[in-house]
Amino acid sequence: METNTWSDKVKTLVKHLQFYWFCGHVFLVCNSIFYFMSVLSFHSVSNYYCRAYAGALIAYGIVAYNSYMAKMRTKQLLLSENIQYLILAFYWYCVPPITVTLIPFFVFSIFHILGYVQSVLLPTLFPKEANPAMNDWCAYLKAQTEKYHELAMQIAGYTEVMLISPRLILGVLTFQTSLLALIVFGQFLRSRYFDSPYTQLAFRQSVNFLDHFLLPENHNPHIPTRVSNGYGQLRTYSERIFTLPTPPAKPSTTSADKTD
Numbered sequence: 688m689e690t691n692t693w694s695d696k697v698k699t700l701v702k703h704l705q706f707y708w709f710c711g712h713v714f715l716v717c718n719s720i721f722y723f724m725s726v727l728s729f730h731s732v733s734n735y736y737c738r739a740y741a742g743a744l745i746a747y748g749i750v751a752y753n754s755y756m757a758k759m760r761t762k763q764l765l766l767s768e769n770i771q772y773l774i775l776a777f778y779w780y781c782v783p784p785i786t787v788t789l790i791p792f793f794v795f796s797i798f799h800i801l802g803y804v805q806s807v808l809l810p811t812l813f814p815k816e817a818n819p820a821m822n823d824w825c826a827y828l829k830a831q832t833e834k835y836h837e838l839a840m841q842i843a844g845y846t847e848v849m850l851i852s853p854r855l856i857l858g859v860l861t862f863q864t865s866l867l868a869l870i871v872f873g874q875f876l877r878s879r880y881f882d883s884p885y886t887q888l889a890f891r892q893s894v895n896f897l898d899h900f901l902l903p904e905n906h907n908p909h910i911p912t913r914v915s916n917g918y919g920q921l922r923t924y925s926e927r928i929f930t931l932p933t934p935p936a937k938p939s940t941t942s943a944d945k946t947d
Contacts, residue, residue: 709803711746712796715739719793733784740780743792747773787850791843801832844885
């Protein structure tokens with residue numbers, strides 16, 4: 688017979704930092720949805736944007752705190768992708784809203800929430816011994832997160848390379864976005880490029896697509912010569928920053944999400 692009351696179960700959850708990490712991700716997802724809806728209605732509410740990134744700061748801040756308490760070396764800590772996402776979230780929180788920047792955080796948070804629900808929340812509130820049906824629900828959630836994990840990582844990688852980067856470049860060229868935003872995100876993307884096979888793949892496919900249309904040797908008569916030459920110079924400069932490695936092996940679908 689079940690002896691723990693609901694109050695006891697909730698107390699068990701809230702005494703762990705992981706619960707507040709979970710709440711940060713829930714806060715991020717809920718406010719992101721509200722913000723995306725406001726943008727689609729052509730009446731964007733920036734408060735939702737700020738609240739979404741506040742949730743990101745809570746979630747990634749807790750991960751950073753745990754890493755610090757684990758006495759991780761300073762250099763290793765700064766190179767951690769969790770710290771990089773924390774710094775990036777703080778920067779986006781401090782500048783005027785750029786909608787597409789929320790997408791990777793939104794995608795990551797959905798998977799973190801599902802992982803916490805199936806591994807911690809449901810087993811704590813509905814112990815498997817007293818609720819055998821919960822085994823099926825937990826197994827289902829776990830199977831779905833594993834099934835779509837690779838797709839989610841690809842969406843995040845492609846968004847960072849193919850949506851956020853062009854948006855920032857266009858914003859800088861039209862004087863709507865600070866050059867600092869492009870510099871900060873460029874440094875972040877450079878780190879992701881060397882750490883994430885998903886980001887490498889997104890880069891390679893983007894470069895191959897642009898090469899086909901914009902390189903001088905593949906000159907398209909509909910593309911101005913200045914544009915082709917400018918792209919060639921930009922590509923040469925980019926190669927100095929992003930030393931293109933050999934094509935990465937296909938990412939494993941069973942690897943754990945490192946932004947937990």
